[in-house]
Amino acid sequence: MARSTPRLSPRTVFSRANGDGVRAYFEDHGASRYSFYGYGKVACRDGIDVMLAECPDADNVVLPAYLPYGIVEPFREAGLEPRYYTCDRRLQPDLNRIEELLDSGTLAVMFVHYFGQPQAREDIGAIRELAAEYGAYTIDDNAHAALSTLDGQLLGTFGDIGITSLHKTLPIPNGAALFLDNDDLSGAALARSAVRDRYTKADYRYCGRAFGRSVSRQPVFKQALSTLRWVSARSRRTNGHVHQNDIEEDPREIYESTKIPMSRLSLHVLERTDPIDVIASRRANYRVWDRTIRDLDGIEPVFESLTPGACPQYYPAIVEAPDDLGTLSGTAKPWPPLPYEVRGDETFATENDLSTRLHTLPVHQGLGTDEMEVLVCLAND
Structure with missing residues (x-):
């Protein structure tokens, strides 16, 4: 079973800092005002307070059900x-419902x-216009991919505020950022x-766990590791598939545990x-x-293209x-466990269906050519 996230390598830890790191990338792609946090939920909470300071009588927020x-x-x-x-099934927002x-x-x-994958620019523009009609702000949630851009602009910077979760892209213990893209909000104090x-x-424990697996990356062990993964995946064929919602x-409690630097x-x-x-x-x-997926029966890509x-x-x-x-049961993971109010509600039939399908x-960048070949073989088996 392949890891869903990359492991930190000794080479990265012991290399010298360079001028082309993530912060330089952010700034080169339009993120001029941002602050770091341990986790995205806490960054979002600070952003909420910034907006509430300007709109203290607000009492609701409009969110996608597929979260x-x-x-x-x-x-x-x-x-x-x-x-x-x-x-819809392509994860495009219902503007009328908004x-x-x-x-x-x-x-x-x-x-x-x-x-x-970025939302369509026209949908982003339409959401911003709808929000403006009611004096509401927009939140650009780019938790999934800290380095994605749309027309050269960093995702997370298309709203009045935005968030991204760095640890979902990079091999780090934690890390998130809050973007303040509205000039009226940019001077606010960020308590968290x-x-x-x-x-x-x-x-040090994080490094120890990551480096302890580095031996498996050496050529002498790669073939043995690939064989073990193949056998392990085949043995799971007769086992039940456990949904993460189970x-x-x-x-x-999860949220409270993320309130760290x-x-x-x-x-x-x-x-x-x-x-x-x-x-x-x-x-x-x-x-x-x-x-690979486009040649398989019973599996449909979500997006038409990258x-x-x-x-x-x-x-x-x-x-x-x-x-x-x-054989894909140990690699493919269902997403997400929906908000409790959404589960089983026929209003959100698409979201409930997608949460299981x-x-x-x-x-991730830690998957080399050999590992991808093994995974593709498992998919085709």
Whole structure:
């Protein structure tokens, strides 16, 4: 079974910082005002407070229904009622439903770039116009892919505020950013933004776990590892497929656990990462899956193509029979566990269907050619 995220390598940790790291990439692609956090939910919470300072009487927020249940917690903590709009099977927003949900008490409308693929520019523009009609802000949620751009502009910077989760793209313990793209909000104090000023035991443990697996990357072990993965995947054919919704933690507890600063190790890695290499690797692996999945029966790609500028988080596909994934059952993961109010509600039939049928396949930069070949063989078996 392939990891869904890359492992940190000794080479990255012990290399010198360069001027072309992630922060330089952000600034070169339109992100001039941003702050770091441990996790995206906390960044979002600070952004909510910034907007509430300007609109203290707001009492609701308009969100896509196709979201993980935990993302709602910062809004609940701020006393805002979540209102959910629908999407289609290509994850495009229902603009008519957004307009129906808006009223004078709406603080903001959130739109999401799923799996690193940008929403259409015309849909972003339409959402901004609808929000403006009601005096509401927009939140650009780019949690899935910190390095994706649209027409050269960083995703996360198309709203009044925006968020991104760095740890979902890079091999770091944690890390997120809040973008303030509205001039009227840019001078606000951010109470929760913080980066640790020193390395901690948790950083050293993270490195230890990552480096301990480095031996498996050596050529002498690669063939043996590939064989073990093949055998392991075949043995899972007769096992039941466990949906991630079957085992859930309390969303409030998860949210509370994220209220920590960004790791010093995370900042260290950001300064030593070449974003262009990361993007190229992820796009290449995405295309490998795309060529493979389009030739398989019972599996349908979510997106027609890989958008220029996208740095994909995963390759998402809709599976006709999730319980019959066969050798892919250990690699393909269903997404997401929906908000509780959305589950089972016929209003959100598409979202409920996708939460069981949409599965993600790994494309991260830690997957080399040999590993991708093994995964493709499993898919074709």
